[in-house]
Every structure is written in structure tokens, then in C-alpha cells.
Amino acid sequence: MSGRHRMLPMLQILAHAGEAPIVPPPSLSRTLDRQSQKDTVSQLLPSRTVVFLEGFARSPCYRVVDGCVATYQTLSDGRRQVIDLAGPGRIVGLGAGDRNRHSAETLGFSRLEVVVEPLAARDLEVALTETLARSQALAMLLGRKTAPERVASAILDLAGQFGRPARHKRRGTVTFHLYPTRTDLADWLGLTVETVSRCFTRLKKAGLIDIQHNDLVTLLEPARLALVAAGDCALS
Amino acid sequence: MSGRHRMLPMLQILAHAGEAPIVPPPSLSRTLDRQSQKDTVSQLLPSRTVVFLEGFARSPCYRVVDGCVATYQTLSDGRRQVIDLAGPGRIVGLGAGDRNRHSAETLGFSRLEVVVEPLAARDLEVALTETLARSQALAMLLGRKTAPERVASAILDLAGQFGRPARHKRRGTVTFHLYPTRTDLADWLGLTVETVSRCFTRLKKAGLIDIQHNDLVTLLEPARLALVAAGDCALS
DNA sequence: CGACGTATTGACTGATATCAATGGTTGTGG
DNA sequence: CCACAACCATTGATATCAGTCAATACGTCG
Known part of the structure; x- marks a missing residue:
């Protein structure tokens, strides 16, 4: 149940140090540039682009237009649990609080668009509900x-x-x-x-x-x- | 991963037959009586009272005032996954659709109150978000x-x-x-x-x-x- | 007291993890 | 174009954690 794990990027280690800054993570190559988000409606991102990281200042939500995004949490020793795989139409990054509760990265060339904040209450509820149902189905799968x-x-x-x-x-x-x-x-x-x-x-x-x-x-x-x-x- | 399981109540078997009626389940002893819900603000229920069943017509949400409620899903062969244990202040039964996505029962003498439908959008979002976060934490726990x-x-x-x-x-x-x-x-x-x-x-x-x-x-x-x-x- | 449901403990089994070797694909640079 | 490296996937041998089977103990209720 523990043992061989992929190496953690530095940023992730920070996120677990309990002292994650409330500023956006530095814009690495392969890390989504927040500035350009404002300018474009949607962005085409290469595979393995980190959209946001667990523990960092709350990011906006993104709608997957095309491609695939994985959301996941990691334990301090590197064990990783993918929470969801989201395809076209799905929204990632839902959840309250001032920190991201999970990380997200693209699994292939993907097009994402930032979801403008005042998302209709009804739409938000629907998206949350779907994500919840999927999460519960995952629990059934993992547990039994x-x-x-x-x-x-x-x-x-x-x-x-x-x-x-x-x-x-x-x-x-x-x-x-x-x-x-x-x-x-x-x-x-x-x-x-x-x-x-x-x-x-x-x-x-x-x-x-x-x-x-x-x-x-x-x-x-x-x-x-x-x-x-x-x-x-x-x-x- | 399979084998010894508790016996399923008849109702649950129905729920899995894919032909679950869209009417409330018959009011068994130990099954919450829907009529009296309307009359009282909150009800005191004995242990192991079924609040609602997976697959049946969508029930209202309940707020746990005191005691403990378990929500769970079951596989057709009886394997059970408890999705959440909810204590005082928590809300159970959230989710969209016309059927319940999981069953719920009390784990001890518990006081529940029906949540009136027009729950403030903000409160609903908060409750959904908390439930989602717990469900994702459970996935991490179960998977890794x-x-x-x-x-x-x-x-x-x-x-x-x-x-x-x-x-x-x-x-x-x-x-x-x-x-x-x-x-x-x-x-x-x-x-x-x-x-x-x-x-x-x-x-x-x-x-x-x-x-x-x-x-x-x-x-x-x-x-x-x-x-x-x-x-x-x-x-x- | 006896019966039932629940919890504990031990012996053994088995599904999945771990370790290890090999093969396939992709991309890079000479 | 080929050689090489890096990564990913497959397959086999073995180990281990948690499951299964089984016996006993505990607690509550009749």
C-alpha cells in the first residue's frame, strides 16, 4: 500500500508543508499562465499541464472544452489518488474554501476555458451534484x-x-x-x-x-x- | 472482496431490479413515516431506522439534529459501501435526479428534521461542497x-x-x-x-x-x- | 439462565502488491 | 537514417496485507 511513487514536484511538497503561500504558484513552464487566461476565452494546453495545485490559493473553475483533465490529491509520502477524470463539458475546480482541495492536470492536449464567477446558481448546483455523484460512485468502486x-x-x-x-x-x-x-x-x-x-x-x-x-x-x-x-x- | 454479506431487505432487492416504483416504499415498521414528517419539525427515530432507500423516488433532505445517520450504496450481490456518517448539523439526502442515489439509516436514537425545499442557495452550496469534500477524502482513504x-x-x-x-x-x-x-x-x-x-x-x-x-x-x-x-x- | 447479536482472536488463504526482467514506442541528436 | 535514452506497458516470480474461516468471549434482552 506504500512504496514506489512518482517523484513529487517541488511545488507539491510546499503544498504539504502547511505553509503554502496564498499567492499563485510561480509560472513554470508547463504551469498555466494566469495572465493569459483573462485574455482568451479558452486555452489549448499541452499534456501534463498543471492547471492548479492542492493547497494553493483557490483557483477559478475551468470547463473542459476538449481533452481530459485529472484531479487528484496526494499524501505526504507521495501516494496519489486521482479523484476524477473529466472530459468535454465537465467542470473542474468546484469547491469552497480559500485553498484548492486537489490538484488538476491535463492528460492530453486539452482546451479549457475559465468559468466566469457568477455561474448561475442552478448550473453550479447541477455541476456540484454531478461531481458528488461521481465521487460517491468512486468510493463504492474503491471500497468494494x-x-x-x-x-x-x-x-x-x-x-x-x-x-x-x-x-x-x-x-x-x-x-x-x-x-x-x-x-x-x-x-x-x-x-x-x-x-x-x-x-x-x-x-x-x-x-x-x-x-x-x-x-x-x-x-x-x-x-x-x-x-x-x-x-x-x-x-x- | 466478495463473500459474506448481510442479508438484503426485500425493498433493496427491488431497488436493484431496475424497476423500482416511483412511489415511496411501503411504510414498514422501522421505516420513516412520511405523513408525520409534515406535522413535526423534527422526529426522534430509533436505531436502524431507514430514512430513505437507494433507487426509490427522491426523498427530501434531512438535517441531523442529534444522533448519527449513515448513507450507503449496495451492489446487487449485497456488498455495501457506507458513503458517509453524518452527525449533528449535517444534511443528508443531497443530490439531484428523481431517485435517491443512496440509502440512509440511523445508527442510534437520532433526531432528524426535514429540510424545507427552498433552502437558501448559498446554504445548499455550502452543504453540497462539504459533502463533496468528505466524499473525496473518503476516496483518498479507500484508494491509498x-x-x-x-x-x-x-x-x-x-x-x-x-x-x-x-x-x-x-x-x-x-x-x-x-x-x-x-x-x-x-x-x-x-x-x-x-x-x-x-x-x-x-x-x-x-x-x-x-x-x-x-x-x-x-x-x-x-x-x-x-x-x-x-x-x-x-x-x- | 439461555439465546442472540456483536466483538475479539487465531490459523490459514488468497488477491493484489512488489520486485524484476523484457519489449515497444517516441523523441533527440549525431 | 540510425543509435540511444527515456518512458510506458507487459509478463513472471514472489511477498504481504487484508480476507476468510472458525472458535471463543462478551453483553443485552427475553
Whole structure:
């Protein structure tokens, strides 16, 4: 449950020192430049751009126009938990308080737009509610599902967010671009890279999915995949 | 990850059949009577009273005045995940949609009051935000913390919600009534009853807590307990 | 007192983590 | 264009934490 973790960027270590400044973090390369946000409606950001960091002065909310953003928290020893993966239409950065409660970074070339503060109360409630429901579903997954169930659930979730109904070959099949790496998935699902990889292999061998070039996933049997995800059908 | 589970009440099975009626569930003994809600400002309910059930027609929100309410989701095979334990002042039942997204039941004699619909937008946002933050903290706990870390985190959470600063003997000690059973705790923390019990024993032997009569917990060393909860200090 | 529900403890098992080796892809610079 | 490095993914061997099974103890209520 502890051990091998990715190295923390300096900023993150600061955030955990309990003395994080209430000023925006220095504008690193790869860190979103706050000035230019005001000028443009939306920005195209490269992969692995840090949008905001846990513990720093509260950032505005962002709407994902295109691409994918991961939000996550980290423990002081580097253990990371991805809280959500957000695709087009989703809003990240919701929450009160004067500090960000989690970090956010892009997982691929992504277009984000700053959400202007006076967001309609109703819209805010809807966005908060959706985020809450997803967070609770994640808790169910993390607390009570097996590794294959978690991976199947993740694939279905991502298919819903990123999938095109492009069933060019078979009816009912869906294909989507897999933004998260195996490490991202592992940190989202409470597993290790190796376990995620093994589950993918099993799902492929069972004929439920297919993967091309490591980042293009095709759902071959969505219905059976849903059964696995819900724990109603064991895998192989 | 699967196996021994508590028996599901019939109602819950219905909720999972995908054909749950959009009418309120029949008023069983132990199920909160909706009629009387309108008449009284708050109701005193016995332990294990079901406040509302996942999958059924959307219930109003309730404010916990006194006692403790658990919200939870269940998988079709009976695996249960407690999403939150709510003490005095907290609101349960938040969320949109026409069905309840989770069930709720009292864990001890509890006083609840129905939250009148036109809740101030600001209050609603605050309550939603707090619930969201707790849910995300739970995800971090479930995905990345070890069993002793989870139990320590839970004790600190409950101390915050139910603790009185009644340090009659030592300075800094806090005592609180433990509403959840070991099973409830296990379902909240993604563990088994046995593991929760073993962690309690270890925390007691380490001198971090004391337990009287199975349901009265005293924090002997809150600071060290917080270190364990954060993963900054291994246990024994 | 006896019965039931709950908690504790011990012995053993098993799913997932850890460690380790290999292979594939991408990007960079000679 | 190729060689190399860096990163990511896969696969196998082994270790470990938490789960399972089982027995006992505790507490409350009839």
C-alpha cells in the first residue's frame, strides 16, 4: 500500500508543508499562465499541464472544452489518488474554501476555458451534484469492487465521456481515445500499474474489449462489460 | 472482496431490479413515516431506522439534529459501501435526479428534521461542497491508505463530529460515543469487521486510544493518531 | 439462565502488491 | 537514417496485507 511513487514536484511538497503561500504558484513552464487566461476565452494546453495545485490559493473553475483533465490529491509520502477524470463539458475546480482541495492536470492536449464567477446558481448546483455523484460512485468502486470490476467500470466511464458511437464495423461497439496512462488509471482505481495491465489483458482475452496502440480502446461487448463492472459476472 | 454479506431487505432487492416504483416504499415498521414528517419539525427515530432507500423516488433532505445517520450504496450481490456518517448539523439526502442515489439509516436514537425545499442557495452550496469534500477524502482513504491508517482517520473524523472536549482527566483527550458498529465501520472503510477490530486492538495497545463498553472511545494521543491517519507514522 | 447479536482472536488463504526482467514506442541528436 | 535514452506497458516470480474461516468471549434482552 506504500512504496514506489512518482517523484513529487517541488511545488507539491510546499503544498504539504502547511505553509503554502496564498499567492499563485510561480509560472513554470508547463504551469498555466494566469495572465493569459483573462485574455482568451479558452486555452489549448499541452499534456501534463498543471492547471492548479492542492493547497494553493483557490483557483477559478475551468470547463473542459476538449481533452481530459485529472484531479487528484496526494499524501505526504507521495501516494496519489486521482479523484476524477473529466472530459468535454465537465467542470473542474468546484469547491469552497480559500485553498484548492486537489490538484488538476491535463492528460492530453486539452482546451479549457475559465468559468466566469457568477455561474448561475442552478448550473453550479447541477455541476456540484454531478461531481458528488461521481465521487460517491468512486468510493463504492474503491471500497468494494475487485480489480477486474474496477477496470471494467473505468472503461465504461471513459467510454461514456470520450466515446463516439462510431460503430464503423460492428453494431454496438464503441471506440474512444484513452487519455490516462496505466499509472493514471492505477491511481484512479486504487491499484498498481501492473494490476491494471493484467486486467486489461484479461478483458482482451475474454473478448470484451480491444486495444490498439495502447490508447485506443474498443468496447466489443458493452453489455457483458457492464455485468463485470457491476460484479454480476466474474471474469474468465 | 466478495463473500459474506448481510442479508438484503426485500425493498433493496427491488431497488436493484431496475424497476423500482416511483412511489415511496411501503411504510414498514422501522421505516420513516412520511405523513408525520409534515406535522413535526423534527422526529426522534430509533436505531436502524431507514430514512430513505437507494433507487426509490427522491426523498427530501434531512438535517441531523442529534444522533448519527449513515448513507450507503449496495451492489446487487449485497456488498455495501457506507458513503458517509453524518452527525449533528449535517444534511443528508443531497443530490439531484428523481431517485435517491443512496440509502440512509440511523445508527442510534437520532433526531432528524426535514429540510424545507427552498433552502437558501448559498446554504445548499455550502452543504453540497462539504459533502463533496468528505466524499473525496473518503476516496483518498479507500484508494491509498492502509487498514490502520483508515481506522485512525475514521476515529479522528468521528471525534470531530461527535466528540466533546470533555477532558475530565487529561488535557487534550477527547471522548465520543461510537455510533457505528464494527460492521458499519468496515463498510465505511472498505475493510472487514475482523480487520477493524484488529486495528482497534493495535491502536489501544499503542496507547493512542482507549475504548470503554465497545462504544465509548477516548483519544489519548490525538496528535500521534493524526500522524498515523496521514501515513506519516507507522503503527507499532 | 439461555439465546442472540456483536466483538475479539487465531490459523490459514488468497488477491493484489512488489520486485524484476523484457519489449515497444517516441523523441533527440549525431 | 540510425543509435540511444527515456518512458510506458507487459509478463513472471514472489511477498504481504487484508480476507476468510472458525472458535471463543462478551453483553443485552427475553
